[in-house]
Amino acid sequence: MMSSNIDFVCPVEADLYEAVMEHLRLTFFWEEPLNVCVSLCEARGSGHPKLEAVCLDTLQDGLSIVALSDGKVVGCALNGSQSRQQLDEAIEQTYAETDKKFRGIFAMLYENNREINLFGKYNVHDIFECRILSVDPEYRGRGIARILLDQSIQEAQLRGFKLFKVDATSAISQRICKSRGLTLEHELLYADRLDPDTGKPAFAPPPPHFGLQIYTQLFQSE
Ligand SMILES: CC(C)(COP(=O)(O)OP(=O)(O)OC[C@H]1O[C@@H](n2cnc3c(N)ncnc32)[C@H](O)[C@@H]1OP(=O)(O)O)[C@@H](O)C(=O)NCCC(=O)NCCS
Numbered sequence: 001m002m003s004s005n006i007d008f009v010c011p012v013e014a015d016l017y018e019a020v021m022e023h024l025r026l027t028f029f030w031e032e033p034l035n036v037c038v039s040l041c042e043a044r045g046s047g048h049p050k051l052e053a054v055c056l057d058t059l060q061d062g063l064s065i066v067a068l069s070d071g072k073v074v075g076c077a078l079n080g081s082q083s084r085q086q087l088d089e090a091i092e093q094t095y096a097e098t099d100k101k102f103r104g105i106f107a108m109l110y111e112n113n114r115e116i117n118l119f120g121k122y123n124v125h126d127i128f129e130c131r132i133l134s135v136d137p138e139y140r141g142r143g144i145a146r147i148l149l150d151q152s153i154q155e156a157q158l159r160g161f162k163l164f165k166v167d168a169t170s171a172i173s174q175r176i177c178k179s180r181g182l183t184l185e186h187e188l189l190y191a192d193r194l195d196p197d198t199g200k201p202a203f204a205p206p207p208p209h210f211g212l213q214i215y216t217q218l219f220q221s222e
Contacts, residue, residue, distance in 0.1 A: 010065040023073040028134035033205035038101040077148040078132035128156035130166040164217040171208040182215035
């Protein structure tokens, strides 16, 4: 599909995985508010093996969408499928992580998802999750993230999922979710999430980012 000279591609073939990863090292890894406030990566463009493993695992679910400009990756929605059992396993693996920064972010995300138990609430086995939304700084403000989200929602419905979900950690992605009419399921203020070692807030990102919001869309069966 074309929009303003941008191609939106789904599924993402394996020969694009490294280009997607390179895009993420330059954008999401370095700029996502929680990654910023814990200094997850050393510099823009530097990798993070554990985060890369999460991204690769998600790409292999075959649900992600990439935005290409003249063949260059300029944005992506990394989407995956998750069952209750996979969430429980992910939590256990995260608690065993030695990287405190990575563990802190993912434990917070997974615990909040376990707490709200969308599997039980909507009686679903698998949830379509939009895990990462990222756009190249030079291409921002043109609606690319909005299109990536819209297409992810369409993809979820097309693949027969009953529930679409986004863990929105940034005020901008939250604004996009609201504008698409998604349902706000849950909110955690970052100031309320304390670091068990220091007793102080674990995350203090710069404004306008203030908390985690979890959004959903339920597809009605015919
Ligand atoms: C979040 C991100 C993907 C948005 O990409 P984008 O393509 O620029 O977003 P869009 O152009 O689709 O804009 C969507 C909305 O956000 C608003 N917006 C975009 N950038 C903004 C900014 N820096 N400040 C305030 N609002 C902004 C737009 O005005 C638009 O709102 P509107 O529909 O009410 O006009 C991009 O900023 C990014 O990659 N950030 C770093 C990674 C990150 O934090 N990802 C989200 C974590 S879940």
